[in-house]
Amino acid sequence: MKSRAVSLPYMLWMIIFTVIPLGLVAYFAFTTSDGEFTIANISQVGQYSGVLVHSVWLSIVATVICLVIAYPLAFILSRKTENVQRTMIMLVMLPMWMNFLLRTYAWMTLLEKNGVINKIFGLFGLGPFNMINTPGAVVLGMVYNYLPFMILPLHSIMLKIDDKVIEAAQDLGASPIKVFTKAVIPLSMPGITTGVTMVFVPAISTFIISRMLGGGSNMMIGDLIELQFLGNAYNPNLGSAISLVLMVLILLCMSVLNQFDADDDREGMIV
Amino acid sequence: MTNKKSKWCSNLYTFLVYLFLYAPIFVLIAFSFNKSKSRSVWTGFTFDWYKSLFHNELIINSLINTLIIAAVASVAATVLGTAAAIGINNMNKWLKGVVMNVTYLPVINPEIVTGVSLMLLFIFFRIEFGYTTLILAHISFSVPYVILNVMPKLRQMDKFVYEAALDLGCNPFKAFMKAVIPEIMPGIISGFLMAFTYSIDDFVISYFTSGPQAQTLPIAIYSMTRRKVSPEVNALSTIIFIVVLAILLLVNLKDAGKAKLNRKKIGGEAAR
Incomplete structure (x- = not known):
């Protein structure tokens, strides 16, 4: 029990399958295809700054929409009885268990030109609207796929907010808006930061959602990386450079986010 | 009065969010019984698509692949991860911090980066893409979840139970099996279940580490959604x-x- 040796196989595994692969990404990013040192790959990423900005923008919009939709819902759910909560939370998790490809496919069929939504609009003499292959469709796909990741951490933090705190604020003469901004929001801050990370990270690195709902014109960083590794533009060196930039971008965003989170106890944050 | 009104509002809001979550799935389900290939016009009820699904060899084979890979990978990840958690728990603070941070990496890193990094590894060491690479990749991304589930149970555990078992004449192996394992079992089980579900559901990492011979169900689904209808x-x-x-x-x-x-x-x- 005192021995650390039992973790040796894992340490080896971790070095081979986590440390070395990430090292290889860095190595490929800074070398040419002949293995010579270069920074050309990194500077070449600059050519795609349009895609980078587009991805960051779309994922920020999706994250904000998720937060706005999930926050009131999480609060409402946290004030229900235990049994109702268990069922409602199960219903939030259920779509998560279906593969995201199927969920995105569902929206593909809904949004297309002769899809169900345009048929419904048609009944009122409206449309047909061009909804698929737009940035809006990509954002919608991301919101739909990642909304549960926002609801669940918000709900679990709001469970801990005591009704008495809210009542105390009301008794002390705070208006509903003040109660919300001075009591509920600060107390739920850890849930907000967790939820935002859990939506933003997969959103910014997605590559299939943008392809299925955004057509060819809404490329995201993920699509760019995929093209370099499995697409026609085979160039793992450039692909590694873009991956490196993506990792740095996410680390930056997360450190900005951590500024809002005074709580240092990160353990178990993701799960 | 205002109370009633706000309750009504919150119920309506809840209903709308759940409608958003479920309407697309229900439309999808409804059209699985549609006679024509159209995805918007209802032409009559049929079970034909289910019949052709069960005769679709690609789907059946990839389903079997998925289950085999998930079973092998999650069992391996559970054994590896449980042993790792016990070892890490006995490390000094500094070493523990380093190991845990590296363990967090695949969890925090975007899936696509994990995917391409493993792909580079397999290219670099010239391992042929197929079952082996898929299983190795799946073990790698699910071990952290096992560790993260087992660690809290180890911390909550009374240290002296193990020592008491030794004092009462157990050999270390028996003491471990009889005293430690039952205590951390809930963590092991939830870690295993998480590893198993992540493995079944994974698309991104499998996409970069699979070969033409070994396809999993999500990859088969992807190739099906590319064909329009x-x-x-x-x-x-x-x-x-x-x-x-x-x-x-x-x-x-x-x-x-x-x-x-x-x-x-x-x-x-x-x-x-």
């Missing part, structure tokens, strides 16, 4: 939805039963 995907979604619903309902009923039992116990004790 394929109501078989709808049929498959329906089946997956029903299976998941059944599992969640079972788990939920069991939990509810347990909670009820606990309440009864507490109530009974209070009455006494």
Whole structure:
């Protein structure tokens, strides 16, 4: 029990399958295809700054929409009885268990030109609207796929907010808006930061959602990386450079986010 | 009066969010029974798409692949991860910090980066893409979840139980099996289940580490959605939805039963 040796196989595994692969990404990013040192790959990423900005923008919009939709819902759910909560939370998790490809496919069929939504609009003499292959469709796909990741951490933090705190604020003469901004929001801050990370990270690195709902014109960083590794533009060196930039971008965003989170106890944050 | 109104509002809001979550799935399910290939016009009821789904060799084979890979990878990840957690728990603070941070890496890193980094590894060491690479990749991304589930249980555990077992004449192996394992079992089980579900559901990492011979179900689904019209995907979604619903309902009923039992116990004790 005192021995650390039992973790040796894992340490080896971790070095081979986590440390070395990430090292290889860095190595490929800074070398040419002949293995010579270069920074050309990194500077070449600059050519795609349009895609980078587009991805960051779309994922920020999706994250904000998720937060706005999930926050009131999480609060409402946290004030229900235990049994109702268990069922409602199960219903939030259920779509998560279906593969995201199927969920995105569902929206593909809904949004297309002769899809169900345009048929419904048609009944009122409206449309047909061009909804698929737009940035809006990509954002919608991301919101739909990642909304549960926002609801669940918000709900679990709001469970801990005591009704008495809210009542105390009301008794002390705070208006509903003040109660919300001075009591509920600060107390739920850890849930907000967790939820935002859990939506933003997969959103910014997605590559299939943008392809299925955004057509060819809404490329995201993920699509760019995929093209370099499995697409026609085979160039793992450039692909590694873009991956490196993506990792740095996410680390930056997360450190900005951590500024809002005074709580240092990160353990178990993701799960 | 305002209270009633706000309650009505919050119920309406809840309903709308759930409608958003479920409407697309229900439309998908409805059109799996549609006679024509159209995804918007209803032309009559049929089970044909289910029949052709069960005769689709690609789907059946990839389903079998998925289950085999998930079983092998999650069992391996559970053994590796449980041993790792026990070892890490005995490390000094500094080493523990380093190891845990590296363990967090695949969890925090975007899936696509994990995927391409493993792809580079397999290219670099010239390992042929297929079952081996898929299983190695799946073990790698699921071990952290096992560790993260087992670690808290180890920390909560009473250290002296193990020592007591030794004092009472157990050899270290027996003491470990009889005293430690039962204590951390809930963590091991939830870690295993998480590893298993992540493995079944994974698309991104498998996409970069699979070869033409070994396809998993999500990859097969992806190739099906690329062909524009394929109501078989709808049929498959329906089946997956029903299976998941059944599992969640079972788990939920069991939990509810347990909670009820606990309440009864507490109530009974209070009455006494």
